[in-house]
Amino acid sequence: MNSTVMKKTMYFFALPALLFYCVFWIFPIFKLFQYSITDYNGYAQSFNYVGLSNYKELFSGSTLGNSIGNTLMYTLVSVVVGNLIGLGLALLLNQNIRGKGFYRSISYIPTLFSAIVVGFIWSYVYMPDSGMIASLLRMVGIPIDNLNFLGSYSSALYSIIFVEIWKNIGITMIIFLAGLQTIPNDLLEAGRIDGAGKWKLFRNVTLPLLATSVTINITLSIINGLKAFDFPFIMTNGGPGDSTNTLVYSIYKMAFTEQLFGKASALGVISFFIIIVITIIAVLTMNKKEVSA
Amino acid sequence: MRKGTKRLTGLMMAGMMLLLSACGGGGGESATSAAGGEGGGASAEPITLTMMVSGTKAPDGQDFVIDILPKLVKEKFPNVTLETSKLPDEQYMTSIRTKLASGQGPDFFWVFPRNASLGVLDMAKAGYAADLSDLEFWDKISEGAKEDMSYEGKPYGVAGGLDYLGVYYNKALFEQAGITELPKDWPAFLEASQKLKDAGITPITLADKDPWFIQFGMYQVAANMVYPDEMDFDTKLQAGEKSLSDPKWIATIERFKELYDNGYVVKNSLGLGSAQAAQMFVDGQAAMIFDGTWDYATLTGKGASEFERGFFALPANDPGKPTYISAATAAGFALNAKSENLDTAKEVMNYMFDGESELFKAWVDSNNSISVYEGVPLNNELFKEVNDSYLKDKNSVYFPNQMWPTGVAEEMEAKFAGIIGGQGITPEQVAEAMDKKFKELWKP
Numbered sequence: 116m117n118s119t120v121m122k123k124t125m126y127f128f129a130l131p132a133l134l135f136y137c138v139f140w141i142f143p144i145f146k147l148f149q150y151s152i153t154d155y156n157g158y159a160q161s162f163n164y165v166g167l168s169n170y171k172e173l174f175s176g177s178t179l180g181n182s183i184g185n186t187l188m189y190t191l192v193s194v195v196v197g198n199l200i201g202l203g204l205a206l207l208l209n210q211n212i213r214g215k216g217f218y219r220s221i222s223y224i225p226t227l228f229s230a231i232v233v234g235f236i237w238s239y240v241y242m243p244d245s246g247m248i249a250s251l252l253r254m255v256g257i258p259i260d261n262l263n264f265l266g267s268y269s270s271a272l273y274s275i276i277f278v279e280i281w282k283n284i285g286i287t288m289i290i291f292l293a294g295l296q297t298i299p300n301d302l303l304e305a306g307r308i309d310g311a312g313k314w315k316l317f318r319n320v321t322l323p324l325l326a327t328s329v330t331i332n333i334t335l336s337i338i339n340g341l342k343a344f345d346f347p348f349i350m351t352n353g354g355p356g357d358s359t360n361t362l363v364y365s366i367y368k369m370a371f372t373e374q375l376f377g378k379a380s381a382l383g384v385i386s387f388f389i390i391i392v393i394t395i396i397a398v399l400t401m402n403k404k405e406v407s408a
Numbered sequence: 409m410r411k412g413t414k415r416l417t418g419l420m421m422a423g424m425m426l427l428l429s430a431c432g433g434g435g436g437e438s439a440t441s442a443a444g445g446e447g448g449g450a451s452a453e454p455i456t457l458t459m460m461v462s463g464t465k466a467p468d469g470q471d472f473v474i475d476i477l478p479k480l481v482k483e484k485f486p487n488v489t490l491e492t493s494k495l496p497d498e499q500y501m502t503s504i505r506t507k508l509a510s511g512q513g514p515d516f517f518w519v520f521p522r523n524a525s526l527g528v529l530d531m532a533k534a535g536y537a538a539d540l541s542d543l544e545f546w547d548k549i550s551e552g553a554k555e556d557m558s559y560e561g562k563p564y565g566v567a568g569g570l571d572y573l574g575v576y577y578n579k580a581l582f583e584q585a586g587i588t589e590l591p592k593d594w595p596a597f598l599e600a601s602q603k604l605k606d607a608g609i610t611p612i613t614l615a616d617k618d619p620w621f622i623q624f625g626m627y628q629v630a631a632n633m634v635y636p637d638e639m640d641f642d643t644k645l646q647a648g649e650k651s652l653s654d655p656k657w658i659a660t661i662e663r664f665k666e667l668y669d670n671g672y673v674v675k676n677s678l679g680l681g682s683a684q685a686a687q688m689f690v691d692g693q694a695a696m697i698f699d700g701t702w703d704y705a706t707l708t709g710k711g712a713s714e715f716e717r718g719f720f721a722l723p724a725n726d727p728g729k730p731t732y733i734s735a736a737t738a739a740g741f742a743l744n745a746k747s748e749n750l751d752t753a754k755e756v757m758n759y760m761f762d763g764e765s766e767l768f769k770a771w772v773d774s775n776n777s778i779s780v781y782e783g784v785p786l787n788n789e790l791f792k793e794v795n796d797s798y799l800k801d802k803n804s805v806y807f808p809n810q811m812w813p814t815g816v817a818e819e820m821e822a823k824f825a826g827i828i829g830g831q832g833i834t835p836e837q838v839a840e841a842m843d844k845k846f847k848e849l850w851k852p
Binding site for chain 2 (some may be wrong): 157158159160172238241242243244260262263264265266267268351352353354355356357358368371372373374375
């Protein structure tokens with residue numbers, strides 16, 4: 116039967132792409148499941164199947180709990196704070212202020228740098244004694260003796276989360292900004308005529324109509340947070356101790372430093388499910404709240 | 409519109425074909441060169457050898473592996489083209505394992521002694537490193553260095569030399585604090601540190617933000633606490649007769665911890681990276697730094713302050729006992745057992761280590777480690793005292809992690825960071841965590 120839109124034979128043209136996709140994406144994922152029940156060390160081709168002992172070890176050890184805890188904290192803070200700041204910025208830059216194009220560009224700049232560059236620069240900003248923050252505080256005359264952002268157990272995680280937020284704020288803001296532009300002015304006007312104040316307008320008109328942007332932003336930052344790797348890798352090596360070990364960083368360390376590819380694969384499989392479950396819950400909850408203009 | 413789409417699809421297909429054929433072409437090319445190599449080194453057929461090592465690149469045009477080696481090999485073997493690359497340690501470790509595992513390993517690569525990460529034992533056992541017993545220069549390499557690169561009695565790597573761990577110190581600051589004599593035992597070392605501290609000088613700078621830096625102090629203490637009366641501690645450990653939670657290791661960790669407890673190590677060391685800690689030393693802001701001979705260039709570089717450097721082995725020994733030096737064989741070259749051009753690669757090695765060729769001289773000049781090759785003089789005057797004592801007294805211990813599976817040292821670093829960071833971790837807990845990790849990872 117001849118389709119009016121496209122000949123069936125045209126589907127063959129999708130084959131090469133599909134093939135690449137399967138070979139380089141789908142197949143390795145299944146391979147991961149296979150490796151997770153072996154003692155593969157990453158380079159020697161002879162390995163044994165060890166059943167579920169990798170999983171057992173993970174559940175009885177401290178790495179899993181610690182890295183899940185860190186990852187969830189990382190995600191929570193970066194989602195909440197990142198989106199609040201992003202929304203605030205977007206609201207500010209949506210107003211008719213002089214040079215708003217300039218400000219919009221400025222706040223998008225951090226996003227353009229690679230995470231490696233950003234992490235490297237920030238580790239100098241955070242450096243004790245002679246880093247940028249320390250130098251600034253010294254100029255103002257604030258004592259800096261105990262300033263050790265990346266080297267202290269209590270602050271290291273939050274310090275790298277801050278950098279994550281700083282880097283991604285541009286994307287969050289742009290999405291909110293785009294959302295704000297789609298809100299019809301007549302709705303806002305109608306609200307004003309009905310006597311709604313600024314907060315009420317925001318709460319009852321702007322925010323519900325922004326729901327799509329909120330969903331996108333929160334989903335993006337959740338995924339971003341759950342797969343956090345770059346900043347712990349560049350700025351702290353997971354340290355001090357293991358206080359900034361995230362799930363993905365632990366996988367990396369286990370696979371490439373300890374040469375426990377099998378166990379790392381098992382951790383990968385576990386993270387895979389954690390990320391999927393959290394994302395699905397988040398998206399489903401938020402989808403229910405969306406309205407359209 | 410329809411037509412346009414069709415044309416676009418056609419174009420894309422053509423592009424894809426081109427791409428595929430390009431890939432195919434590349435594959436074919438490498439196959440020919442591999443086939444060409446089967447004739448061995450004697451034939452004049454062009455051969456391409458590849459080499460991958462780890463480390464930091466020297467300035468343009470002066471790097472031994474990148475610039476000098478390929479040129480000199482070409483001069484001696486006109487038909488051999490050597491393609492070399494150098495990666496930072498971490499990237500090298502990841503990339504070389506992947507390459508070896510996928511059968512794309514370079515002909516020459518860099519291995520580490522014994523059981524260290526990417527150690528010669530692992531590489532030989534997995535069948536990636538070639539047996540080098542038939543190279544011609546073994547009688548000129550020190551027995552210990554050969555042994556550290558051997559598996560089941562056969563050498564699989566050529567050590568680059570010998571490395572010491574020690575204390576680089578600032579002679580001017582020592583004088584300023586009134587330290588007239590170098591400390592010979594632990595109480596004296598603590599006393600000297602106290603003098604520095606009292607004089608308002610930061611005694612020691614360490615880069616604990618880079619976790620591996622913790623090893624530089626810890627192993628020197630261990631050399632004096634764990635091994636002197638039990639040199640086979642690690643053999644017993646591997647046999648399951650000893651454990652890392654042994655009182656000796658706990659005492660080692662406690663002793664190293666004293667430096668932090670007394671405030672001798674720079675505050676906020678957990679926030680300092682290795683480059684930053686080295687800068688502090690070079691700028692004269694701290695009197696000592698624990699580091700290895702391999703960082704000679706960095707630590708003798710120009711800084712904000714001009715001063716004379718000294719180097720001694722950390723005297724972690726009790727009074728009346730000799731100081732043991734942490735000394736270990738440096739990393740070196742191995743050959744790929746699966747290389748098509750193994751024979752040619754061996755010829756290149758024989759030429760490189762013949763003791764007289766241009767290539768050998770260039771290698772000696774570029775090498776920062778203490779030579780283990782017969783008749784090569786000490787390269788840096790700074791290490792003379794420690795080196796003399798090493799040769800004379802023979803009191804030395806290798807770096808313990810060379811006998812551990814990879815991952816144990818990392819566990820030690822992570823847990824000890826908890827002590828530095830005031831997380832309420834005890835030396836016993838550090839030792840127990842190390843032992844647990846060892847038992848998880850050790851596969852005889």
